Amino acid sequence: MNYGDLLRAFSAETLLVLFAGVIAFADGWLARKGRAEQLRHQIASGLLLLACAGAGWSLVRVTPPCMLPDGMIVSTDVGIHLKGVILVLLSFTGLIAAGTVRTHHIGEFYILLILSAIGMFVMLSTENLLMAFVALELASIALYILAGFDKKDVRSAEAAMKYFLFGGVAAAFLLFGLSLVYGLTGSLDVRVVGRSLSHMPASPLLLTATVMVMAGFAFKIAAAPFHLWAPDAYEGAPVSVAAFVASASKVAGFALFVKLLTVGFPGTFLTRNGLWDAPSWMSLAVLLSVFSMIWGNVAALKQKSVKRLLAYSAVAHAGYMLIGVLAAPKLGSNALLYYAVTYALATVGAFGAVAAVEKSCGSDKLDAFAGLMRRSPFLAICMAAFILSLAGIPPLAGFFGKFYLFAAILKMDGSSLCRFWLAGLALATSCVSLYYYLQILKQVFVVEKEDADTIGLDTPLRWVLGLAAAGVLAAGLFPEALLRVL
């Protein structure tokens, strides 16, 4: 492969970096001219949209499916489609940010968003442990900084600090686990790792490696009991950043996780004929999934802040998605990816709605949503679409996501994973989750609020909400179309 091919394979990423540079220069020039911050926001977010459009175009037209040696870049069709999803989420985040982020470093905000998205791009297309580690850190470090972007607000700094501390510990665990994997197999290429691990007898060192890799990833995807950073980071960070962390970083994290586990740890057994006859990472994933579903849903019940509520619901959804990870080796990962993508769309929309309410009321508590139907019918209806999709109500995408996941786990053979119990628990906790989702909708539609003024939505936010709601509805009405490309 020569450099021309390499450039074509990396055209989307290259375009994004170039646009980050353009944003830096344009914003610096405008700032020196002393232009109003609103104008700078508009120009920077406009350039971000342009960058997303350009990168999307180059993904469709230029990037060939290619493979570099050592699994450094393995770009597949699914990976390219997921990159498109990341671009959509990035542009939504940029548009939400344009009206809500309080900072004087406007250009830097959009630049860091773009660079973080590049990290996610690489996560989606690599099958090399080294590259995966570097890309994961690139995405995470940019997100730590973004979480602390509101420099006047101590809660933002604290959110960044907690996110950083937990992320750092996660990186250390992941790295130690990866070093053991490398030591056992002598390669960083995930496919070679998978081949040599499947010939290897079960060893305690391999089990330690598996546990540490799983723990590191559980931190990153906020699965209980490693989720403690998530509610604080979501609550304190600027809303648009929380939306990006909850949506794009989760999609990329799960895609990398499932690739690593299905390709790299295919047949690693805990004991040959003991309690579990499933691969050992599966029993760990079952534990994480059960913890996340129970803990996330129960903790969400008593939240007053909608952002914290969405954070705990994110933990619960991570539990559901782990069920998809379990089904992935046998049945492919498209049920999981469908769930992740529709979840990301609904979450980014819900955070957008929270951003609108918070901007006009200064609070994200449940009672700030009271009487939303009267104050802004459009916002209320969009919010209803997102919340109902997260809850999994039929015509919307969330229902089909849950349906495919539960069907996938029931289709699996082998009784040792307690698949019926797992599916039953997932159903039961989904019913529990209805309670807190309906609490929000009760505030929006039923509770009346005196002296509440109407909420004015600025145009970009209106577009984000409308498009995300339409996307959630369309993915629910035509699930096959989305499933086919994932």
Add this chain to the structure above:
Amino acid sequence: MIFWMPSMVFWFLAFLLLGFAVGVVAFRNPVSSALSLVGVMLALAAMMIHAGAFFLGAVQALVYAGAVMTLFIFIVMLLNLKEETGAHIGWAALVGGVSAASAFAWIVYKSVSLMPPLWLARVVRGDAQALGKRLFTHYQLPFEITAILLLVAIVGVVMLSSRLTIHEENERKMEAGGCSSANGNKEGGTC
């Protein structure tokens, strides 16, 4: 190159390394902790050299004991941190930390000691040439990604640590006053 060294050196370095590591955790004064960390990193660099990774040992010593530690000391001095008064480790944290650490150490020890002894090859390649060749051929792409990572770090550090403008400072004071009375947060209180 044939590599051989008496195991005494290994034991000496191991005790030095772990002694300094315990020092980092135990010292009350952040500056003492930082200096212990210098010791840890130097001992680690020596250990890497002992294991045959000559170039990495040198890089480890330069980057950690040189650059990163300067950063730590600089921040400690900048923030003018004094020796901590009162207990610097809580009881619950002590129990939790020690038990987690010993559990982890026990797991690693057990899983390692169950294996037959694995001898290290006597032929060692750890010079700059071998590393550089691999780095700039196979691993060139991650190398470029690291450039983006460093860009992120530069932009972020400059943004985060730049001083608040007077304008921002005023806004912050106004908001802090407004918030603490409005939603009953204790923002104004502890700051």
Add this chain to the structure above:
Amino acid sequence: MLITLQHYLVVSGLLFSVGLAGVIMRRNLIVVYMCLEMMLAAAALALAVFSRYNQNMDGQVLVFFVITVAAAEVAVGLAIIVSLFRLCRTVQTKDLTHLKF
């Protein structure tokens, strides 16, 4: 007694667990960072030794990247501490109470 791979691994594991203990126990954020660095360094030691055991350079290359990433991470983390200190005048974990735990 000759030194085997296991000796290095045990030292690396011990360094990792001392770092983990420090992260859990210490209240001073800067010291917590130092312990985080020790955890990463422990993984780096294991990688370097595994690289010799496996007779290829990949492990050492990964250590090289780990050093870079860790340096960037420390710089960002210390900047976050500075921005927190500017608002709160504290570097103690127990004062991180503005978000309800």
